[in-house]
Amino acid sequence: xxxxxxxxxxxxxxxxxxxxxxxxxxxxxxxxxxxxxxxxxxxxxxxxxxxxxxxxxxxxxxxxxxxxxxxxxxxxxxxxxxxxxxxxxxxxxxxxxxxxxxxxxxxxxxxxxxxxxxxxxxxxxxxxxxxxxxxxxxxxxxxxxxxxxxxxxxxxxxxxxxxxxxxxxxxxxxxxxxxxxxxxxxxxxxxxxxxxxxxxxxxxxxxxxxxxxxxxxxxxxxxxxxxxxxxxxxxxxxxxxxxxxxxxxxxxxxxxxxxxxxxxxxxxxxxxxxxxxxxxxxxxxxxxxxxxxxxxxxxxxxxxxxxxxxxxxxxxxxxxxxxxxxxxxxxxxxxxxxxxxxxxxxxxxxxxxxxxxxxxxxxxxxxxxxxxxxxxxxxxxxxxxxxxxxxxxxxxxxxxxxxxxxxxxxxxxxxxxxxxxxxxxxxxxx
Amino acid sequence: xxxxxxxxxxxxxxxxxxxxxxxxxxxxxxxxxxxxxxxxxxxxxxxxxxxxxxxxxxxxxxxxxxxxxxxxxxxxxxxxxxxxxxxxxxxxxxxxxxxxxxxxxxxxxxxxxxxxxxxxxxxxxxxxxx
Numbered sequence: 223x224x225x226x227x228x229x230x231x232x233x234x235x236x237x238x239x240x241x242x243x244x245x246x247x248x249x250x251x252x253x254x255x256x257x258x259x260x261x262x263x264x265x266x267x268x269x270x271x272x273x274x275x276x277x278x279x280x281x282x283x284x285x286x287x288x289x290x291x292x293x294x295x296x297x298x299x300x301x302x303x304x305x306x307x308x309x310x311x312x313x314x315x316x317x318x319x320x321x322x323x324x325x326x327x328x329x330x331x332x333x334x335x336x337x338x339x340x341x342x343x344x345x346x347x348x349x350x351x352x353x354x355x356x357x358x359x360x361x362x363x364x365x366x367x368x369x370x371x372x373x374x375x376x377x378x379x380x381x382x383x384x385x386x387x388x389x390x391x392x393x394x395x396x397x398x399x400x401x402x403x404x405x406x407x408x409x410x411x412x413x414x415x416x417x418x419x420x421x422x423x424x425x426x427x428x429x430x431x432x433x434x435x436x437x438x439x440x441x442x443x444x445x446x447x448x449x450x451x452x453x454x455x456x457x458x459x460x461x462x463x464x465x466x467x468x469x470x471x472x473x474x475x476x477x478x479x480x481x482x483x484x485x486x487x488x489x490x491x492x493x494x495x496x497x498x499x500x501x502x503x504x505x506x507x508x509x510x511x512x513x514x515x516x517x518x519x520x521x522x523x524x525x526x527x528x529x530x531x532x533x534x535x536x537x538x539x540x541x542x543x544x545x546x547x548x549x550x551x552x553x554x555x556x557x558x559x560x561x562x563x564x565x566x567x568x569x570x571x572x573x574x575x576x577x578x579x580x581x582x583x584x585x586x587x588x589x590x591x592x593x594x595x596x597x598x599x600x601x602x603x604x605x606x607x608x609x610x611x612x613x614x615x616x617x618x619x620x621x622x623x624x625x626x627x628x629x630x631x632x633x634x635x636x637x638x639x640x641x642x643x644x645x646x647x648x649x650x651x652x
Numbered sequence: 653x654x655x656x657x658x659x660x661x662x663x664x665x666x667x668x669x670x671x672x673x674x675x676x677x678x679x680x681x682x683x684x685x686x687x688x689x690x691x692x693x694x695x696x697x698x699x700x701x702x703x704x705x706x707x708x709x710x711x712x713x714x715x716x717x718x719x720x721x722x723x724x725x726x727x728x729x730x731x732x733x734x735x736x737x738x739x740x741x742x743x744x745x746x747x748x749x750x751x752x753x754x755x756x757x758x759x760x761x762x763x764x765x766x767x768x769x770x771x772x773x774x775x776x777x778x779x780x781x782x
């Protein structure tokens with residue numbers, strides 16, 4: 223029995239999604255930029271998908287830019303907004319982001335920092351959630367962009383995106399009102415608003431994506447995390463937000479993202495979000511953002527099942543294995559994440575041992591990554607390096623079963639025991 | 653989860669075999685010398701126990717905290733030097749271990765260095781106490 227618990231890495235494509243895509247690899251192969259009938263058949267698929275995505279995000283179809291995935295969306299959001307603002311003559315704009323972002327946000331931020339942009343990397347609380355007070359304090363006169371991920375990919379913590387969106391909106395409104403009140407001859411240029419971007423890649427299976435509800439100006443999403451295809455993503459850009467293209471060429475996507483459209487991928491993304499759309503539960507909206515205890519109770523449908531399986535996994539692991547730390551705050555995370563540190567065991571060795579049993583998980587441990595550094599997310603949460611190295615992430619999905627959880631709970635304890643038995647220091651220091 | 657190296661991340665059959673059933677794993681209670689290297693903050697600790705008679709490594713055991721590669725390296729290294737003279741054991745290089753294991757993913761090559769260091773440390777401790 224092969225068991226997959228790595229849905230934060232990628233998800234299997236939904237059969238319905240694949241079925242929608244198939245004709246666009248075959249008879250509907252046209253280039254949507256062509257005006258003949260072949261091109262128009264492809265355009266019809268793209269238009270439908272754009273409407274599906276717009277409906278899902280509660281925005282205008284014209285506010286959706288198709289990209290190659292969330293990494294490109296993040297790069298376009300950050301470099302695109304900053305590029306446009308710099309072009310308007312602002313020499314040293316200020317960007318606020320967090321220490322727990324994906325590298326798709328961190329790397330462009332570090333690059334922009336080298337290019338003279340001022341960047342603030344916000345710390346997080348021990349449960350992996352951004353502190354709103356610290357965010358408010360970080361906002362300065364030259365702040366032009368805030369970028370906070372919706373859900374952290376490693377531990378699954380949910381960030382208060384709606385709250386942040388409202389805070390920024392209020393600051394913008396107050397600034398504008400003050401400017402309006404000033405006498406025309408005294409007031410300077412109209413104040414520049416702060417734009418708010420969220421990387422929603424890990425959130426869309428679980429949380430509302432309504433951009434008006436969230437009060438976001440830009441939102442990144444990816445196809446393959448939501449049972450859609452790889453190599454496709456989108457960036458929502460609210461009308462009026464300045465954006466400079468980072469990829470130049472044949473004027474596609476209103477000249478903001480040149481490159482022949484990935485028609486089958488776009489059609490697949492549309493199909494994938496429309497399946498999510500059906501799962502999106504209105505009552506869940508309000509309660510999810512209120513957070514805390516209510517989060518856990520309000521999961522519905524498939525997510526209710528996933529939450530139950532996750533609880534079963536967590537309880538089973540904690541009961542059957544000593545010296546385990548759960549790094550996922552169950553009260554403030556997706557229902558799918560369970561991130562553990564098994565003290566005295568290197569995470570990668572657990573991953574390999576589980577893989578030999580046919581069970582796929584992930585680790586933020588240095589030994590599984592090219593960098594050999596402990597996970598920046600865990601370090602930001604205040605977890606010691608030696609404990610960060612002991613980490614394993616389970617991320618559950620739609621098709622997991624109770625039998626699979628039971629199997630993990632059976633095979634994991636002897637694996638941990640065996641590996642701890644090899645550690646020269648375990649049982650002495652711990 | 654991050655900075656994944658996509659090429660050549662997989663382990664050879666021999667590495668997985670050593671990881672699954674490591675040889676010479678454990679403790680020598682009355683060891684003649686012990687070598688310990690690494691640091692838990694880096695994720696790797698390797699400890700090697702040796703028993704020496706007539707200038708030969710009569711027995712050797714290891715304890716390792718680390719990834720599958722670190723455990724496989726410990727197992728292969730102890731196999732390679734068991735029964736060898738001290739001089740022969742000191743000639744075992746990281747490249748020889750990597751070759752014996754049928755290769756290691758590039759990011760894991762440092763694990764073989766750790767093995768060599770642990771052995772050298774044990775031998776150094778043996779020589780300074782004799």
